[in-house]
Amino acid sequence: MEIIDGVPLIEIRIENPLLSSAFPESGSVLALIDTGFEGFAIVPLEVFRNARFDELKLIERNLLMPDRRVVKSAGAFGRIVMTSLNTYRDGFIETSENVEEVVLGAEFLRGFRITLDYCTASISIEQC
């Protein structure tokens, strides 16, 4: 877990327990923490498909962008595993147009105490 170029990043794995699939299949992927995103997790379409979320019945909703545009998203319930803490959270994982990285939002962060140390460019996360 670290802060790179001012961006807090943590290592996670995205799992689809309902279809026994995951992204990546082995190892982990870096996710960006964005407290400006109210949701749980939003991922690129390719990641969403690799984890086979697109095979489940999807829920659609609207994302209110900073420039006031409303963008559609679609998602399903999945699992985010925090590999360094060996813990997980189940929640709504969605995808939308122009999503280029894996982003974890405020809904995911509930239940954690997170410290962003920009002096040492490090992050610590612990459960409440």
Added chain:
Amino acid sequence: MGTITISLNDEVEKKLREHVRNGGKGALSKVIEQALRLYFSKIEERKAVFRAFKDNEQVAEAENLEELAKILRAKGIDPREVTILSSKPVKPVVMRGWR
């Protein structure tokens, strides 16, 4: 009724003692118990329950997706045929970055 010995930060202890100063016997325990009940209820609120519906009928319920998947498998139900809902509803509109 159990008895627990705890250590508190000086500032918290001072506030607690001031708060119960005129409360009489048992006031300290009562405040601690109420605070803990509130704390536990907040933790409980965070727990979600996931429910699976097929043809508008609930077919499974579990506290996590892995358990839900197991129940569906045991019942021979394809997860792709069900609608999964959470006790924490998906908001219809969410902010994707602050203005």
